[in-house]
Amino acid sequence: MANLALRNLTKAYGKTEVLHGINLDIQDGEFIVFVGPSGCGKSTTLRMIAGLEEITSGQIIIDERVVNNLEPKERDIAMVFQNYAIYPHMSVKKNIAFGLRSSRLSKPEKEARISEVAEILNMTSLLERKPSQLSGGQRQRVAIGRAMVRDPAVFLFDEPLSNLDAQLRTQMRLEIKKLHHRVGNTIVFVTHDQVEAMTMADRIVIMKDGHIQQIGTPADVYHRPANTFVAQFIGAPSMNMLPATLNGHQLQLASAKPIEIGLNADTRREVIVGVRPDDLILSSGEPLVAGKVTVREPLGPETLIYVETPGGEIIAKADGRTPPEVGEHVELGADLENLHIFDAKTGVVMS
């Protein structure tokens, strides 16, 4: 059916380049999520795929066909916008039917398609309503419905959930994922919420300042971040970053005993040791870091503790029932395999 490839894609507004060569291969039926901080170029990339934004250089290929110069309607894509963009002057049914305007289906076929989509989205009883009579979540479903009726090669979503409240967002997240399992079209989904990215994606594309930082499955980017940016962007609370030096196999953290690791540096190097709050263990054995608890944040099953250490403040997770007191001195250790060592200068992971 539909695979999508981006080759050396760049975008410049006037003289300022905002995308600097994006390369990406998306397989048929894959659910790809673009994630990154505001202004990193996610929407721009998506809009270029849709044909709403001109391509400065590079190629976009849908199904072995270079679509650079095709109109949006000729690209066989559908897009769902952050603001839904469903037409307020048309009923739900008309809105959904709008997606079929340019299709060659016969009238009964169109009708059948619309009711099928309404069924999938659980909206059959709402078809005659106007958008103003719908809740936020229902409006978003109409927008998805309008995209779905066309059965496009690629679905594009630009932050479709960010206007919904937290609970609804979680619910819609699940619904979109189920929908994907059911219809199986290729999806490119943009969000700045890393939880959305982790929970929905087959593969995540992490972007920053117009560059791709890493492409990988949620497990990949979580467990094997390619650089400090990805390491800190993915996962909440964020990964702790501790300055250290690596000399041969000796890893020296501020005010702790050197530890022997598998990595080897020929000469003494400045590195950054990343360790997730979840991977820190309250221990009295071989501590990695030690310090005083300054703040506790009880979350129920666990408690976040903020610990003042010589290398800076770090966050750890402690048991929810018997967390250390504020002011208490704690020692924190971690399994060596859970340490991420990054080059201090480039931020790139060392392996």
Place this chain on the structure above:
Amino acid sequence: MTVLDIHPTTSAVLADPPVRRQRNMGQFLRWLLLFAGGIAMVMPIVYMISTSLKWPHEVYNINLVPDEPTLENYLYVLEDGRFYGWFWNSLLIATLTTVSNLFFDSLVGYTLCKFRFPGRQLVFIAILSTLMIPTEMLVIPWYLMSQSFGWLDSYWGIMFPGMMTAFGTFLMKQFFESVPDDFIEAARIDGLNEFQIWWTVAMPLVKPALAALAIFVFLGNWTAFLWPLVVTNSVEMYTIPVGLSGFGDEVDVAWELIMTGAAISTIPTLVVFLIFQRFIIRGVVMAGLKG
């Protein structure tokens, strides 16, 4: 009362009558001003109707209620065949001009608002700057133009200067700003061409503006006097205002007949207003966006 004890702000207001009195005073002044304004607006209409019910000898009396009210004037105007022709001319001209303005003003306004092209700003400023030229100054060039094109004393001659207006273009451009680009892009993805997008997506979203523009343009043309007077020669081509001004003879102006014609001619403007005002409902645009 305990309520006053826990709500110090409330008790402060209640314990301070001058503040309240001042507020009432302000309310009263505002009301008075509006009332005076309302009277000033209504008086001419009241006098128009009152005069239309008077006999000629009473016209110059300032009294509001005629001594001997009469419908004679109405009968005269309606029996005088010319009035129907003028009415028809006015109706035709005002209607066609309104339709033309709704179409062209919004088309140009939309283009200026939603498309980026070199010289866009320049075009917009050029259109706006024509707003500063008064009709009186334009009448002579229009006349010369009509003359050389052979449009004098024709419908087209009366209509052409107003078929599109800078004001309408400006109004529509401003209103299209409120139509989110997402709607337009969504329609583009759905496969509509730019004209279809304008017509099926953008236009329905600015209905209130279209209604307002329709009322403006219709009234403006219905009451237009100077240009129709200049461009028409034959009585059959007159519009209502031009025709009415000719009631009477060289010495006497027949005010009671003019007022009668004016009173009759307000009826279509009321109809237009009643038709279009129901479209002036706010908030249509926002309903399709985030809740």
